[in-house]
Amino acid sequence: MALRQFNEDNVLDKTMHLFWRKGFYGTSMHDITHTTGLKPGSVYHAFGNKEALYIASLEKYAALSHEKLTKAMEMGVGKGIVALLTNMLIHIHDKHYVSCFLVKTQLELSATAPNLAQCASAHLDQTKRLYQRYLADEYGDKNSESYANAVMMAIFGIRVYGYLCQDDKQLKASLKMMLSWLPWDDEIQ
Numbered sequence: 001m002a003l004r005q006f007n008e009d010n011v012l013d014k015t016m017h018l019f020w021r022k023g024f025y026g027t028s029m030h031d032i033t034h035t036t037g038l039k040p041g042s043v044y045h046a047f048g049n050k051e052a053l054y055i056a057s058l059e060k061y062a063a064l065s066h067e068k069l070t071k072a073m074e075m076g077v078g079k080g081i082v083a084l085l086t087n088m089l090i091h092i093h094d095k096h097y098v099s100c101f102l103v104k105t106q107l108e109l110s111a112t113a114p115n116l117a118q119c120a121s122a123h124l125d126q127t128k129r130l131y132q133r134y135l136a137d138e139y140g141d142k143n144s145e146s147y148a149n150a151v152m153m154a155i156f157g158i159r160v161y162g163y164l165c166q167d168d169k170q171l172k173a174s175l176k177m178m179l180s181w182l183p184w185d186d187e188i189q
Contacts, residue, residue, distance in 0.1 A: 009060075013060065014035050015054075016060050016061050058116075065123075077139075082182050085175055132148035
């Protein structure tokens with residue numbers, strides 16, 4: 001068996017960003033080989049096909065997102081969620097803003113590649129359950145599912161509406177109103 005002469009994690013990082021930016025259908029095998037520096041045979045040997053590589057890229061993105069969420073919770077659940085949402089608002093101004101890879105996958109592929117959309121949906125469900133677990137610890141079981149749904153709706157809203165509305169102050173005020181139970185700082189109005 002031939003040894004891989006490339007770092008799989010590095011390749012997944014590159015393909016994750018490529019698929020995230022261009023989408024599944026917008027990314028060609030030429031784009032993948034050009035971005036990774038691999039030959040098509042190496043990509044197919046290592047990952048099977050474009051769809052499997054896309055799924056592996058989604059899994060890497062989800063793992064990184066969950067790691068970021070877990071780290072934010074170290075400052076306290078409410079403050080961590082506020083920090084994550086505020087950070088999302090800041091990034092809508094990035095020159096190459098690309099929203100959330102999982103949300104974009106659902107929007108692009110729900111009708112044409114339901115298996116890939118379902119993979120993204122499963123990761124989003126895991127994210128919601130992670131929020132729900134943290135929220136139950138801080139706010140109790142009774143409201144944890146509703147609060148987790150509200151946080152997910154806010155995230156989806158930022159990720160999609162962020163393309164249209166670039167007014168931080170207005171968006172932060174809306175978030176504060178929607179999620180009034182979170183410990184918003186005075187500077188966020």
